[in-house]
Amino acid sequence: MSIDTANEKRWYVIHTYSGYENKVKANLERKVHSMGMESEIFEIVVPLEDEIEKKNGKEKVVSHKVFPGYVLVEMIVSDRSWYVVRNTPGVTGFVGSGTKPIPLTDTEVKKILGTGNDAAAAPVHIDVEVGENVHINSGAFENFAATVTEIDYNKSKVKVIVDMFGRETTVEVGFDQIEKI
Secondary structure, X not given: OOOOOOOOEEEEEEEEOOOOHHHHHHHHHHHHHHOOOOOOEEXXXXXXXXXXXEEOOEEEEEEEEOOOOEEEEEEEOOHHHHHHHHOOOOEEEEOEEOOEEOOOOXXXXXXXXXXXXXXXXXXXXXXXXOXXXXXXXXXXXXXXXXXXXXXXXXXXXXXXXXXXXXXXXXXXXXXXXXXXX
C-alpha cells in the first residue's frame, strides 16, 4: 500500500476503543520515541473540555473528553507513520475513506484545539431537574421556595415558579441563586 501525500504536517483523527483514549495516547507516544518517529509524528491530543458542575451548592471543575473514542494526531502521513499509528494497541483506524486518512481542515483544528480549557467560559451544570423544589438563596426572591420549570444551560438561568401572596409567579434566576432542597 502506498499513501500519496505531499509530506505535509497535518492533524488527523484516529478512532480508538471507547475509554482507551489516554492509553492509546501514552502507547503511541512511547512508540514514536522508541522508533525514532519524532520527525513524522509530532503531537498526540485527547481533546478535553472543562465543565463546572454544581452539586449541593458547591462548584467543581471537571474535565470531560470532547470526542469519546477519538484521538487527534499531528503527523506527516507516510507508509511507516501510518503503520505505526494504525498498529498501536487500542487504535481501530483512521477517520477517512478506506485506507487513506483525511486530514482536518485548519478551521476544524482551531475550533477543536484553539478553545483552551478556560474554566470561566466552561458551561455550568447544576444538580437539579425540572419539577424539583429549590430554595432561592439570593436576589429579589431570596428565601423563597420554588419549583423548577425550565433550565437554560446556555444562559446559566433557571425558570422557577414562586408562590407569592397566594399566586404562582414565574421567575428567572441564575444557577448560582438556587440550592436544591
